Amino acid sequence: MSATRVLVLNSGSSSVKYQLLDMRDSSRLATGLVERIGERSSRLRHTPLGGPSRERTEPIADHEAALKTVAAELAKDGLGLDSPELAAIGHRVVHGGRTFTEPTVIDERVLAEIERLIPVAPLHNPANLTGIRTARALRPDLPQVAVFDTAFHTTMPESAARYAIDVATADAHRVRRYGFHGTSHAYVSRATAKLLGRAPEDVNVIVLHLGNGASASAVRGGRCVDTSMGLTPLEGLVMGTRSGDMDPAVIFHLARVGKMSIDEIDTLLNKKSGLVGLCGDNDMREIRRRIDEGDERAALAFDIYIHRLKKYIGAYYAVLGTVDAIAFTAGVGENAAPVRAAAVAGLETLGLAVDGELNAVRSDEPRLISPADARVKVAVVPTDEELEIATQTYALVGEESD
Numbered sequence: 001m002s003a004t005r006v007l008v009l010n011s012g013s014s015s016v017k018y019q020l021l022d023m024r025d026s027s028r029l030a031t032g033l034v035e036r037i038g039e040r041s042s043r044l045r046h047t048p049l050g051g052p053s054r055e056r057t058e059p060i061a062d063h064e065a066a067l068k069t070v071a072a073e074l075a076k077d078g079l080g081l082d083s084p085e086l087a088a089i090g091h092r093v094v095h096g097g098r099t100f101t102e103p104t105v106i107d108e109r110v111l112a113e114i115e116r117l118i119p120v121a122p123l124h125n126p127a128n129l130t131g132i133r134t135a136r137a138l139r140p141d142l143p144q145v146a147v148f149d150t151a152f153h154t155t156m157p158e159s160a161a162r163y164a165i166d167v168a169t170a171d172a173h174r175v176r177r178y179g180f181h182g183t184s185h186a187y188v189s190r191a192t193a194k195l196l197g198r199a200p201e202d203v204n205v206i207v208l209h210l211g212n213g214a215s216a217s218a219v220r221g222g223r224c225v226d227t228s229m230g231l232t233p234l235e236g237l238v239m240g241t242r243s244g245d246m247d248p249a250v251i252f253h254l255a256r257v258g259k260m261s262i263d264e265i266d267t268l269l270n271k272k273s274g275l276v277g278l279c280g281d282n283d284m285r286e287i288r289r290r291i292d293e294g295d296e297r298a299a300l301a302f303d304i305y306i307h308r309l310k311k312y313i314g315a316y317y318a319v320l321g322t323v324d325a326i327a328f329t330a331g332v333g334e335n336a337a338p339v340r341a342a343a344v345a346g347l348e349t350l351g352l353a354v355d356g357e358l359n360a361v362r363s364d365e366p367r368l369i370s371p372a373d374a375r376v377k378v379a380v381v382p383t384d385e386e387l388e389i390a391t392q393t394y395a396l397v398g399e400e401s402d
C-alpha cells in the first residue's frame with residue numbers, strides 16, 4: 001500500500017500541536033497538543049479519530065521528550081511514526097524571509113537558512129527549528145517539508161512590501177513587509193473562489209483572518225498583493241493582545257518620556273495591547289457579553305477594532321480596484337456575527353452588505369452571508385491551516401517520488 005498519511009507539526013516555544021491526516025480523504029486520524037513543555041505540569045491531550053481524548057499532566061522536559069510522547073500516543077492507536085503508511089512530516093515554519101516562496105523539502109541547507117532568519121523571527125523560528133531537528137532525529141529517512149507562513153505573501157510587489165525608509169539600512173537588516181498567516185490566506189482565498197464557482201485566477205478577494213492574531217490580505221487572481229502584518233506580526237489590525245498600527249514614534253516617546261526599556265515596550269505592544277489593553281479581555285465572546293450589559297470600555301474596544309478593520313477593507317478595495325468577495329475567517333471571523341455586520345455596515349456604495357439572517361447562521365461550512373443580488377459577495381470561510389500544510393507537503397513529496 002502506498003504511503004498516504006502526513007503528520008503536521010506546529011512547534012511553538014513551549015508547545016507542540018499535531019495532526020495526522022490521511023490524504024485520501026483528508027480525514028484526521030489523530031489530533032493533539034503538548035503544552036507547557038519544560039514545566040513540571042506539562043499537559044498532553046491526544047484525540048484519535050472517533051475516540052475519546054486522552055489527557056494527562058506530567059513533566060515533559062523538552063521538545064524531544066514531547067515528540068517521543070506524541071509518537072508513543074500515536075503508536076497506541078496503531079499510527080506510530082514507524083508506519084510505512086506515513087508519507088511525510090509537514091512542519092509549520094513562521095518565517096521564510098524572501099528565500100522560501102514555496103513549501104520546501106528540508107535538508108541541511110534549508111535548516112541553515114531558517115536559522116539565518118532567526119534575527120527577523122526571534123520568537124518563532126528557533127522553536128520551529130527545534131521541532132524539525134527532533135522529528136528528523138526520530139525519522140531521518142522520512143521526507144520532511146517546511147511550509148512557511150510568509151510564503152504566500154512573497155508575491156507582493158515592492159510598492160507594498162518595502163517600507164519608506166532608507167533603502168541601504170532596510171536592506172542591511174532585511175527590514176520589509178513579510179506578512180504572516182500566509183497558509184490561511186492561501187487556503188481561504190482559494191476556498192472563496194470555489195464557493196463562488198470560479199477559478200482562483202479570476203477572482204479578487206480581501207481575506208480577513210480574525211483570530212487572536214489578526215491580519216488582512218488583498219489577493220488578486222490567487223496572488224497576494226498586500227497584507228497587513230509586516231516585519232513581524234505586530235503591524236496592522238487590532239488583535240487580541242497586539243496593538244497593530246500606530247505611530248512608530250509612540251515607541252520613542254515611551255522610551256524617552258516613559259523611561260520604558262525596549263523589552264518592556266515590546267511586551268506592552270505584543271502582549272498587553274489590542275483588545276486586552278483596551279478593555280481587559282481579548283476574547284470577543286466576553287467583549288460582546290460585556291457590551292450587552294452596557295460596559296462602555298468593552299464597547300469602545302469593539303469600536304476601535306471595527307474602525308481599523310473598516311480602514312483595511314477600504315484600503316484593500318482601493319489596492320485591488322475590483323473586489324469579487326470579502327472572506328471572514330479564524331475564531332472571530334468565523335463565529336462573531338456582530339463583527340462581520342459592523343465591519344461592512346455603511347459600505348453599501350461599495351457594493352458591500354450582509355444579510356442579517358444569513359449572517360446569524362452558525363455552521364462549519366464555507367457560506368455566503370451577503371444578499372443574493374450583492375455586487376461584492378461576503379463569505380464566511382473556516383480556515384484549515386493543518387489541511388493546507390498537509391496538502392502542500394503531500395503534493396511536494398508525491399511529485400518528488402514520481
Ligand code: AMP
Pocket residue numbers: 210211212213240282283284285330331332335336
Ligand atoms: P483563533 O486565534 O483563530 O483560534 O481565534 C481565537 C479567538 O476567536 C478567541 O480569542 C475569541 O476572541 C474568538 N472566538 C472564538 N469563538 C468565538 C465565538 N463563538 N464568538 C466570538 N468570538 C469567538
